[in-house]
Amino acid sequence: MDDDDRADLHEAMRIVGAALGGAQIPFALAGGFAAWVHGAPQSEHDADFVIREQDLSTARDALEATELRVEDPVENWLFKAWNGEALVDIIFRLDGDPIGDDLFERTDSHDVFGVPMPVMQATDILSEKLRVLTEQRCNYSNLLPVARALREQVDWDAVARRTEGNPYAAAFLYLLEALDVIDRVPGSTGADTEPESGAGAEPGAVTGHTAS
Structure with missing residues (x-):
C-alpha cells in the first residue's frame, strides 16, 4: 500500500x-x-x-x-x-x-x-481472528505480532472458550504458550501429560526398541 x-x-x-x-x-x-x-x-x-x-x-x-x-x-x-x-x-x-x-x-x-x-475490545479482536481460522486460512505469521502486542489486554481464558472446537485456534494458543507469549490456558492443545515411552528421550537413549 x-x-x-x-x-x-x-x-x-x-x-x-x-x-x-x-x-x-x-x-x-x-x-x-x-x-x-x-x-x-x-x-x-x-x-x-x-x-x-x-x-x-x-x-x-x-x-x-x-x-x-x-x-x-x-x-x-x-x-x-x-x-x-x-x-x-x-x-x-x-x-x-x-x-x-x-x-x-x-x-x-x-x-x-x-x-x-x-x-x-482486544479479547473480541483475538477471538474473532481465531474463530475464522481454517485449513485454507491459517496464517499464523499475521496473528503472532497482534497476539504479542495485545497479550496483556486479552482475557485468554475467554478466547479459549469462544474458540473451543476449532483445532487451528487451539494450535495457535499452544504456539503462544510454547513461545512464552501467554500462560497455559484452558482449551489449548498443550495439556499437562506425561510423555509416552520414548517421547522426549535424549539422543542415543534406549527406549525399548531399536531400528532394524
Whole structure:
C-alpha cells in the first residue's frame, strides 16, 4: 500500500466512523485497525467495521449519503464502501453469527485519525481472528505480532472458550504458550501429560526398541 492509498483508506475510515456515529446506531472499528488502536502494528489491509444486522439499511443509507461508493458483494455477511481504491468492509455477521449488543457494550471510544469512534475490545479482536481460522486460512505469521502486542489486554481464558472446537485456534494458543507469549490456558492443545515411552528421550537413549 503506497502513501496515497493509505491516505485514501484513512479518509474512508473517518467518513465511515462519522457517518455511522451520525446515524446513531451501534457500531465499532474491528479487525487489524482495531488491533492497531490497542497497540499492534498498523494494518496494511482493508479496514473493517461491525454493525448489527438489523441496522443494515440505516448504515447503508448513511454511507450512501457520503462520497463513498457503496457496493453489495456476493457474500451475505457484509457490504463494502470504497474511497477510490481504498476499501472498508461493513460486517454484520461474524463467522456466520449475528453480532449481538454485548459486543458493542464492551467497546471503548478512541480517537481514530481525528474521529472519535467505538473500537472493538482486544479479547473480541483475538477471538474473532481465531474463530475464522481454517485449513485454507491459517496464517499464523499475521496473528503472532497482534497476539504479542495485545497479550496483556486479552482475557485468554475467554478466547479459549469462544474458540473451543476449532483445532487451528487451539494450535495457535499452544504456539503462544510454547513461545512464552501467554500462560497455559484452558482449551489449548498443550495439556499437562506425561510423555509416552520414548517421547522426549535424549539422543542415543534406549527406549525399548531399536531400528532394524
